[in-house]
Amino acid sequence: MTANAATHDVPADRIEVPAAPARTPRHSDYAVLLRRVRDAGLLDRRPWYYVWKGGAVLLALAAGWTAFVLIGDSWWQLATAAFLAAVFAQFAFLGHDAGHRQIAGSRRADFLLGLLFGNLAIGVSIGWWTSNHNRHHAHPNTEDADPDIMGVLAHSSARARAGRGLRKLVFRYQGWLFFPMLLLEGASLHFSSVRAIVRGDISRRGVEAATLIAHAAGYLGIVFLVLPPLPAIGFIALQQGLFGLYMGSTFAPNHKGMEVFPAGDSTDYLRRQVLSSRNVRGGLVTDTAFGGLNYQIEHHLFPSMPRPNLRRAQPIVVQYCAEIEVPYYETGVISSYTQALGHLHAVGQHTRPGADDSSPQDRIGAHAGQ
Known part of the structure; x- marks a missing residue:
């Protein structure tokens, strides 16, 4: 699929708004949209939203660990592990917002x-997460540039065909392995954080290392003080596994199955962000469960926009995309997972001998719902 997607078939879930007759020159498309969003006040900070949101999550964390101590050595700790996994994910969403300077708008305060x-x-x-995530935002779904598509999964047929050995086997069955592999995502986040500090890949290594050590000491200390060794290890495995599964499940619908750009692609900023992203429909429950990342298009266009403003920005973005004939894709929760997993499975088939190089398309979003 080329950068100009106006000539492609429109999926059933794509939002269609009658296009305006006038067409803005491509080089200024984003500037026009930015001005509309800024004039609507949607880039203004929302401090009180984050005060109550942060307070609620902190209260939930305290409640979770209090319940853990009071319950003690019991099978009920399975429920505590699941609850704390969800709370950890909500903290991750707040960390995500801080990394984008959505909360205070100040480098120091948000850090x-x-x-x-x-x-x-x-x-x-x-520090590690912000550096890694900013590279993703700069080059979403771009081969050799987006770290999120250069990991253990293949998002394009070319990458699938290039797989060798164990990697090739994972690529072949990645549609089936995706959710089981997410159980290791929490461990991967911790490992990557420690590795970045040891290697010196981030600034402020001292304070980052001290705070990570403080977390590890507190987390491991309370678990092993309350539970015997084997139940403690089981609790940690379950809580961290469910945390990773939750986090990975909120990321899965965002880009998988949308357009994959080749290395060195010169598509302009607005089209690169919109064509590579998928929104997920829903109300308050979906917004909370996904931490606002269900408005992935708006978030990618305006990374520093406070989370509660993304919903309000959506109608403006939808209307403008229709005006400049750029497809805007939004679907339901179940459909988003079906498309993401379907794409991974279809790409994985390119590892098989005699696979047709012409299909599936690297981006199946253009045909979703047909």
Whole structure:
């Protein structure tokens, strides 16, 4: 699929708004949209939203660990592990917002909040995460540039065909392996955080290391003080596994199955962000469960926009995309997972001998729902 997607078939779930007759020159498309969003006040900070949101999540964390201590050595700790996994994910969403400077709009203040929400609360380095995530935002779904598509999964047929050995086997069955592999995502986040500090890949290594050590000491200390060794290890495995599964499940619908750009692609900023992203429909429950990432298109266009403003920005973005004839894709929760897993499975078939190089398309979003 080329950068100009107006000539492609429109899926059933794509939002269609009558196009305006006038066409803005491509080089200024994003500037026009940015001005509309800014004039609507949607880039303004929302401090009170984050005060109550942060307070609610902190209260939930305290309640979770209090319940853990009071329950003691019991099978009920399975429920505590699931609850704390969900709370950890909500902290990760707040750390995400701090990394984008959505909360305070200040480098120093948001970094300190990132240390609280990321390093101290859940043991994930805000410095490592911000660096890695910013590269993704700059080059979403771009081969050799987006770290999110250069990991253990293949998102394009070319990458699938290039797989060798164990990697090739994982690529072949990645549609089936995706959710089981997410159980290791929490461990991967901790490992990557520690590795970044040891290698010196981030600044402020001292404070990052100290806060990660403080988290590890507190987390491991309370678990092993309350539970015997084997149940403690089981609790950690379950809580961290469910945390990773939750986090990975919120990321899965965002880009998988949308357009994959080749290395060095020169598509302009607005089209690169919109064509590579998928929104997920829903109300308050979906917004909360996905941490606002269900408005992936708006988030990618305006990374520093406070989370509660994304919903309000959506109608403006939808209308403008229709005006400049750029497809805007949104679907339901179940459909988003079906498309993402379907894409991974279809791409994985390119590892088989004699696979047709012409199909499936690297981006199946253009045909979803047909």
